[in-house]
Structures are given as structure tokens and as C-alpha cells.
Amino acid sequence: MITASVKSINTGYIVSDNHQDGQYIDFTILTINQQPIADSLTVSLLWKNRSIPHAGERWQLKIKTKVVHSYLNQGGFDSQRFAIANRRLLSGTIQDATIIDKTSNIRQMVVNKAAPYFNLFEYGDVMFALAFGERSQLTELHKTMMLQTGIAHLMAISGMHILLVVYLCARSVRAIQYFLPVKLMTYWLPTIVGFCAAGFYAWLSGLNPPVMRAMLALSMWLILRYRKTILSPWQIINRVIAILLLFDPLMILSESFWLSCYAVVCLIIIRQWRVQSDWLGHKIDYLRQLFTLQCLLTLLLLPIQFFIFGGISFVTILANLIAIPIISFYTFPCILLLLVTSMLNCFYVSLWFGVLAQQSLALLFMLLKPITGYWFGIANQFYFFSIVGWLALFCRQTAFWRSRTATFLLIIMCIFSPLFKRSSHDWRVDMLDIGHGLAVVISQGRSAVLYDTGASWQNTSAAQRIILPFLTWHNLNVEGIIISHEHNDHIGGLNFIKTHFPDAWLMSSSTKLPNDYDCINGHSLAWHGLQFSVLWPLAMNQAAFNAESCVVKVTLGTYSLLLTGDLERAQEENLVLMQKNRLFSTILQMPHHGSNTSSYYAFLAHVKPEMTLGSVSRYNPWKLPSNKALNRYNDLKLNYFLTQESGQITIYFYPEYWVIERMRYEIKPRWYHDWFGALPIYR
Template identity: 30%
Template sequence: MDKRLFTFCLGVSSIIIWPWLPSWDHWIPLACLSLISWRRRPMLACLLLGFVWALCYSHWQLSWLQYPTLFERTQIIAAQVEAVQSHAHKNSKLIVRLSHLNGQALSPEPRLLLSWQSEQPPPQVGQSLQTITQLRLPHGLHNPGTFNRSRWLLGQGITAQANVSSLLETSVTTIPITLDRRARWVMALQQHTQDLKAQAWILALSVGDKSGLEMDDWAMLRGLGISHLFAISGLHIGLVAGLGLLLGRVLERVTGQRRYGVLLAVGLALAYAWLAGFSVPTQRALMMLIFWLSIMDWGRFWSGRRILLLTVSVLLAVNPWLALNHGFWLSVLAVAALLLLAGWQKRTSLWRLQLGLTVLLLPLVMLLFGGLSWLSLPANLVLIPLFTLALIPLLLLACLLLWPAPSLAGEVFKLLDVLFNGLMAGLHGLNELASPWVWLSAPQLGLGFVLLLLPLLLLPKARSLILLPASLLALWLLPQPKWEVRVLDVGQGLSVLVTQGQRALLYDTGNRFPSGFNMADAVILPLLRHLGISQLDYVVISHNDQDHSGNRDYLARTLPIGQRWGTWPAGQQCRAGQKARWGELKLRVLWPVNLSGHSNNDSCVLHITDGRISVLLTGDIEAKAEQGLLATQQNVQAALLLSPHHGSNSSSTLAFNQAVNPNWVVHTAGFGNRWGFPSSEVLARFESQNVPQLTTGEVGMVHLVADGEHWRLVQHQRPGAWYDRLNTWLQHTKPLE
């Protein structure tokens, strides 16, 4: 049975690496093959069954995206709010369940992510809304070492996005605002804790609402390796169930009746999971608990491995897209590691379990988060007992007293406020003082995996495993190119990284938004860490437009910067004729000659060459600046050209294109941007020259390597699995009639 469950989970989980989404009708031959092989090869049959179910589920959930003109014009949507990710009014993110599209009921009801862009307070959980909006595909930026947003969105069941600035007036009167019991409980909890400094921590630990945590809070949790303490999961559900068992045993002795313990344990665990909104970790923990208690009450014995496999199988059968959720696998593998440690150790203790868990999960933590915390083990040894024996019981007591004795609940909340304020102040201080989180570059991660794999060679019949660390070492020792150009995928904006080994030049910094989201934290800094680059020799800011200079000052506070060129408050302004030698490369500013006062046409145009091959970085210059550039410069030829102004028709004139005569053209335009960049006219001009063109919004980061007198493109198509290219999938499907 265990092998069949495992292969079913493997078949569903293969959805993570599918290069494309097979067509709907593939399920028929695969299902027939599964039935044929059921008797002789049951494991193969279960594998195919999992694959078929993941395929059918994906097409079922995505079928509504084929609605005619869904992404071409505005739509009237009616939905109910399921979650609010932020309560900062204009910066709120709402996860809603879409019930009607243009008055037509949908089945299944898809989930949407709405960005609330209004000064008015956003709708709350449980409320219904109706609005007119333009829908977008769940698309994310694609750069090495950065967060895969496309996968995260589908892992949450989100199949479309939209911006909302207002609601229809009729929605207030004609659509009833319905609040379920959990929503009312959460609102009561928010009201009772609104004057407490520790409200964000109380809400996170009681109802799973982590929207009140700031960036510094997340950095502290990550730095100390204690994020799992605020993700309501096995630790919390197990504690509540344990309290129920204890109370049940007392009742059993008093009444002489059996099963009070099991009923109370399941009841309290269900109540806590309900209060936490039945998140993925609580679902897994709750299901394992119910299976274990039911089998124990039944008088049978099942191994922890079988219960875990059954739990994972049921969860993936209900929602195959859970396989795309990193948190799901982290929690599953944590339980698997605990079961493994329990089998290895004759005498269990907290420090042994925590040490073993830290070591076993280290490769996964390094892979998912790109680093590790050297304080994780001692921090968890202290905090797990504190949360288990004090904070969580007090919090549950306060929540239970919220309705029958609100004044008494308020006193408990005040005690929790004191405890949390003192504890979190100390943890923040420890994180700032010790800086325990260590970011790892790609070579360091590879070397770390090699060191972690070496002990496996001591196992019997494991000599063949030496090929894996040997291949990783061989890749690490390969000769590196002399210089490379990476045109980053920063949405509608510009940022280019030029590197010579560990030396780097950054041209423009991408956008920074009022919500706090910025391309420095989302793209530039993760990529630099991935490459092992800790400082920048040059940062060139072409001009002051926000999508080019938005992170200039932030990067200056974050990284050591050598030379500052362009529109810096204190730096060397760009002027034509300015030159510098940078390692093996020559830097030459071609424009502007004199400032005209026009921001775009005053962009700093930078030419970089090694004497054989070159790149021309053009900022946002338009036709007038291109004419002036050709009039003042004798040679503007470059093998790689960044099309001016993101491919706008106001730029890339035919004369300029012919003078540059590029072998490659890159358009730095965001996916589905509202300006339609790159324009069809610009694309046609370069097509007439037979020049290959790439758009960052379509293919992700464009990475080119200097190879003699030519640029070698590292990736021709957008890398990744099918969920990174949903737009391509839609283009090859027939819209529903």
C-alpha cells in the first residue's frame, strides 16, 4: 500500500516539472494504460493515475481563461473575499472567489488576486463585491535566484490578477455583505487587540493573519530560523489535540465512558484549524491527527510513514496544485524527517530531534531560501518550549474566553502583549546584533550540496553516488566567460547588469512602488547574491524617471558602490566623450552633449566594448536624441542593442537602427504593459534588418555571454515549467464558443 500511495503522489507532483501542459484529451489513453497495468504493475498504474488527475484538474481550473476576449477588455466580476493579505488600505491584496463573470455563473469558481488601489478601506473577509476591471494572467518576473511568483500564484489556486480602484455603486445595495462565523470571530479578535502593540503577532499565531508583520519582522524570523512558529501547523495542532486528550482522560475517569479523549482532541484541533482558516499546514496536521486517532481508537497499528503518505495522497487528490506550494513540501518533509529521526534514535529528546531536523532539512532550506541561519538550532531549542508551554496555551485560552467572558479575555491579551513585546524586542535585537542569516551564492550552494552528499558515500553500495558530487564539482571548475550582459526582467522598467567575473556594473535600477515593492529587493539584490557579487564597481543612472532610477538611493545604502555616473545627487554627470577603463572593457558615454531639459532625451547613452564585441545601452532617448547622436558620433555600431525607450515608436528610427547595425536587440518591456511596448512599427523595422529580437516581459531575463566576436544567448525561450508560460498555452488553445 505504501508504494502505491508514494507513486500516486509522485505522479501528481510531476506537475512541478512539466515543460508544457499536455492537451485535455491526453487523459484518455493514459487512463486506459493505467487500467490495463493495474494488476501486473500497480505502481505504474498509480503513477499514471496521479499524472492523469493532475492533468484533468489543471485543465478544469484553467478552462475559464478561454472565455472570449477575457484579457482584451474590461469585465464585470462578482466575487467574495476569502483573504486580505494587507490592511494598509491602498496597498491591500485581496484573494477572492469569483462567482460571476459578466453576469454568468462560473463553475468551478476561480480564485483571483486583486490589488486594492483606492483610498477607501478595502472589503473584508466574507464580504461580497462587484466591480469592473481588466483581468491579467498570473505572470511573474523571471530572473535567476529570485522568487517564482507564477508558481506561487497557482500554488494558491490563483488563476488571474486585477487592479481594483472602486466598487460599483449597485454592489453596496444589491449584493448582501455576508460575514461567516469565523469572520465575525476574527473581527472581534481584532477589536479586542487593536490597542495592543503585539496585535500583529497575536493575529498571526491565533488566526494565521500575518498581514500586520513588517519587513523587519520577516527578516528577523528568517534570520533566526523561527518562521515556522508563526505558521499554524503540526506544532500548534498537536498541542491543542494534546490538551484535548488530557481533558478527555480526566472526563473518562470521572464518567467511566470511553472516547472522550479522542473526541475532545479532534474537536479542539478542528476548532483551531477553523480559526486559522484551514491553511495548508493545518490541513496536513489535522488530517494526520484524525487518521492517527481513528486508527488508534480502532485498535489497529499503522506506521507513521503510512499515515503521512495517506495524508499527502488525500491532500493532493483534493488539490493537485498543492504540489506547487513550497510551504506544503516543507511541512511534509519536516514530518518525514521527524519520523526518520524517531526511528533512528532509541532515546528521544528535544535537542536531538531539533538537531536532526535542522541537519535533514538544511538542503531544502538552502534550496528554497538561498541561505541558512547559524542561530536556528539554539533559537528553536529555547523558543519551542516557550511557545508550547506558555504562549500558545494562553492565546487559546484568550480566544476561548472571547465570547463568554470578553473582559477576562482582555486581561489575558494584555498579559500576552507584555510577553510578546519583550520577547520580540529581544529577538529583533539578537538578529541585528548577530546577523545570523547567511546568503549563499550559486557556487556556494553547489559546494554545500557536495559536502552534504559526501556522507552518503559511506552507505553500502553507494559508490555510484559519487557521480553526483563529482559532476557538481566539475561544473564549478569550468572556465568562466570574460564578460556577460544580463538584461533583467524588471517589468516595465530597465536594469542591466554587466559583469567581469565578480566585478559588476549596473545600468539603471528598475522601479520602486508606493506599496514598498521594489525591483532592488525583488530582482537586483537576489541576483547579485546568486552570482556571489557583494559590491558594484559602477552604477549608471540614465535619467530620473522612476522606472529607471527608483532604487538608486536604496542600493547606495545597501551595497558598496565605486563610481556613480548619471543622475546622482553627488556623482559624475554623463556627458558625451566621457571615457573610462574598467578591467578588460572600455566605457564610453555617447550622449548627452548638453542637457536639453527633456528627461528622456537627456538619457545617458553608454557604449561598452572589449575591442571585439560591444553593447549599446540607450535609456529612453527618442528620435530627436537619436538624430543628435548620429550627428555627433562617428561610430555607434554595437553587436547588442537595448532598444531605446522600451521599444516605443517614438524611438528606434530606421537611420539609428541601421547605424548601430546590431546582431541582437532586446526590448525591456513588461508583460502585457498598457503602452503596447514594443510597438509593432519598431518590431517591423528590426525585422526588415533580419535582427533577432527579445522582449524581457516574454522571455524573462536575457543573458548573453561574450564569445569572441559574437554574443552567445544562454536561453532562447523563457525557461521554467508550464506555469511560467500560461500565455503560450492560451495561444495554442481554442477559445470556448
């Protein structure tokens, strides 16, 4: 039993009956079993009631919590790193809730004043993001457009928004001073008022890490200016970074921290090199300067853009040239004035500013719509190309190619060397960590066959969030898809994968699917030297489920992989009777996620795998894999790895040996990955 205060703001949206899963609300834990805790602890709890609590309210809750656990795959988002960097390690469900104090905090009161105006407009979700840093209300359409055009950073409250608040407030106070007595026309008054307004807005937006960094930098700048201390830009950025890391050492895990610092460094370099030369020109018009700056900044940001986002939008420069002036000089000031006038209960004035903000956003999205959809994922082997911008700028400033021609050519060769790199292994198998479901990638060179496509959910799927980023990371082209059976956790991403790889052939045991190859015992398929032999089922089925799983043995040379889908005991026994001599395999995909209805002694004894791979979700409600099934593997002294502990599991097959690597331990070992993975699984 805990006592907690509500941290998330209530934006005025009601959980509808169509969203029975509810939504997550952040609470700050104050006491546990009536014992106060020393440091504040945030927990995200699933709230299923239609009535959403308000920020500042205190509740007595009986909860069941779990530590955040994410999927770990190459090319995927690292939720565990994000959770630690943002101090959001716990999530859970509510078993009982009783309100203690209904008093809302000031932040919620401001939201209550402004929310009715935002909810009137089509782009109210974007206004919420700009006003309060609340991006959970962004519609999928608006979110996708902003991500694909590279302007999503404008929706996250950051240094640009803080500086705009300071500038607008300082200029407003300076204008008012003209009408005041001379004794009130002090030099520091506009700056102090602007700083206080920025601090209030930073608190109103939730004090997220980028805002805290901006406020710290602003504070340091004011102190230096007050003390009349002159420091170079490099000295300032060094001190700001040092103070930030002293204040919060785990900030070094935050991708937004690296992105902010890197962008500032790029701006400093651009400014210094521009002063030292006249190649940008000094008397050109504003638009040309803005375009030049945006081009340079985009080129210099490529390394961190590739590293964090794994791709690039080719319309980023154009989109930012359109969006930055509209958001900075029109939309954002209108939203700030709406906030102020709504707190003063000026209904018609607030409504007018809301209309202006709505019109500006409508214009922005109208201009962005034709250039949406030009986002391209980048394979990891091409990441070296991201330094082209730095190389070009360096060579331009130093005339390097004239005095060091040989070195320059050597650098160019190093950049393009990944294009000529060839893998040393014959083929590889990747079991992706997709939670409850299955997705196995069999690849040779740039070609791949996908066995099952994971689950689909309400707005997305494992194929979209995990499988496609992995394929992009390795620059793989899916030439074939095998569907074991028709349960959602195995077939959910099929349509998405077929959309991106329309030429891929399809094999399954279901007559309802548009198969290119039927999955029937005795059929086989040769693909790039690998032999795909079907062992089960005996006939095609109108509805293919666990018992009709498409069992395929993949063989090259002396090594083989047995893919079993959700095979159960009865089918395992039939396979032993019919295919006993063909079951022997080097690697086994654990049948039915390690359910007690599968992996029986006779079947395992005939397969005799050197390694078994299980695709299992860590906190699954079925408590898979079952202890009884694992005991059978242990009794037969069969080794196994599970995705819930290992993350992505990769096997490289060479002519004389094979090597296995796990994402959590060999591919990308990190102390926080190991800590999350080592946590016990309570049953």
C-alpha cells in the first residue's frame, strides 16, 4: 500500500470505452506502507477508469509493480537506457485506489484554464505539446508527419522555446518601461522578468531534461554577464556540461543530452569558421543565410542523426526552413498569449489567439504534407558516410586536398570501404526479441527469409517497431516469408512486411493465405544454397493453428536449424514416428514458447540440439516458459537461451563451426542491460 501524488497532468481527454486498456499515469510515491521514503520515486500505473486524476491529487493505492523491461535488438529503441536516464524504472497496475486529497497543483490549474480552448481545435494536440510539453495526445497522423519531415524536435520543449519566452517577456517589459518613471527604467528589470517567466514556463512544461539544461545554461549566462566575466563559447559549453553531469551523472545516458550538446558544438564551429572566412558572405539576405546555416547544421548533425534515429529525412532542410519561422515567430507566441489570457479569463481574446495558432499550424501541415514520406533508414555499414559533412567543411576551410592529396584520398577510401566488405560466415540466424511472439530471420549476404512476423497491436506491430528496423540496420532484403500458423503473435505483422517487400514469396499451411509455396510434409525449397525441408503438417488446412504449425528444417552443409512454430506434444509424437531420422538438428527453435504442452522427452531426444532458442516475453501472463518444460531440457542436458533474458540471439554458421551471440551479453553489453536482464522472474 502506497501514498502517492499524481504527476501527470489531466489534459481533459476521457478514456473511451473503445480503449479498455486504459492509459498510464505517472505518480510520485510519498510513502510505502505508511513509511516515508527519502527520495522521490516515480511509477507509471495503468489507469482504467474513465475519470482521470488531476496533477497534485493524493491517492492511497494498492499496486503491483515491475521493473521496466524492453526488447533488445539491433536497430531498435533502447527503452532500458531511456528508463534509467529519465528515472522511470517502475510501471505497474492498480488493484485498489482511494483518493485522499483532491487539491490540484498550480500546473493542473493552468492546464484546466487552457485545455478547453485547445480542445476546440483540430491541432489542439500540437498546441498541448508546445504549451506543456505533453506529447502523449499527439495523433498518429501528426506524429508521423513530424517524424518523417524532421521537425519533431520543435514539439519538445527545449532551449529554443525557453529563449523565446525570455526574449518575448524581456522585450515586453522593455516596451512598458517607456511609459514608466525614469527611476523604474532599470537595466536588469527586463532580463530578470524574462528569466522568471522562463523558469515558470519550464516548471509548467514538466521540467524535462532538455528544459533543465536550457535553464542551467541561461542561469550561467546571466551570472557571467552580471559579474562581467568574459568566457569563450567553448569555456561556457564545457562548464555547462560539467555542471549538468555533476547534477545528474546518469544524464550521460540520455540521447537528448548528447543531441543538445552536439548541436551546440556544431553551431559554435559554424559561427567561428564563418567569422574567420567570408565564404558564406556578410551582406547576403536573411533567407539565404538561414538556408546556408540549415544546410551546414544538417550535414554536421548527420553522425548523431544516424546514431540516434537510424536514418534521415531528405526533406529535413526544407521542412525546418518552413517550420522554424512559423513555429518560432507566430504559433508559439500565440500559444503563450493564449495561456496568459486564459488565466486572466479573457475568453474572446484567448479564443482569438487560439484561432491564430490553429491557422498557422494548418498552414504548416498543409505545406509539409506534400513532402511527407521521405524518411529513409540507414544500414549500420553506411554510418561512416555521416562524416562527409565534417570532412567537406574541414577540407573547405583548410584546403586540405591541395596540400595532403594522398591523405585525402586515403580518407575517402576508408569512408567507402564498407561498400566492399563481405561477411565471413556462410549464413546466420537471428531470433529477434519481440516479446510474446516469434520472428526468426535467416539471412545470407543481403538476402533474408523471415519465419513468422510477430504480433500486431492496436496502432502498431512488432514488424513495424522491431523487425523492419532490424532489417534496415543490416541492409537486408526479405525474399521469402514463412508463416507457421495464424495466431496473431506469429502472423500479426505479415501485411506490414508484405507492404515493404511486395516481391517476397510466401509459404504457409493455411489455404486462406495467398501462398507461393504450400507447407506440406515432403515439400522442399532451395534458396541461396540453403535447403528448406517441410516436416509438418501432412496437408494444407483451412485454418492453421498450433497443431498445424509449419515445421521447417533449414540445412547447409553439416549444420541445420529446426523451426517448429507452436508445435505441441501430439504433433511432436507424430514427428518422432514419421521423421525420427530427419529430426536431428544443430539448433532448435523451442516449440510453443516453452509451454508445458510441448518439448517432450522423445522429441527432444531425437532432435538432440546443440542449442535451443526460445522466444518469450519477460512478464507474460502465461508464465512461459514453464518450469516443467525447462526441467526436461535440463534433464537431457540440453542448452537453451531465452530472449526474455538474452535479448536478440544471433548464430553465425561457418564451414567448420558456429558461434552464438546475445544482445544483452555479447553484441551490446551494458551495465544497465545486464542489471535488467539479471533480475529474477517471479512465478
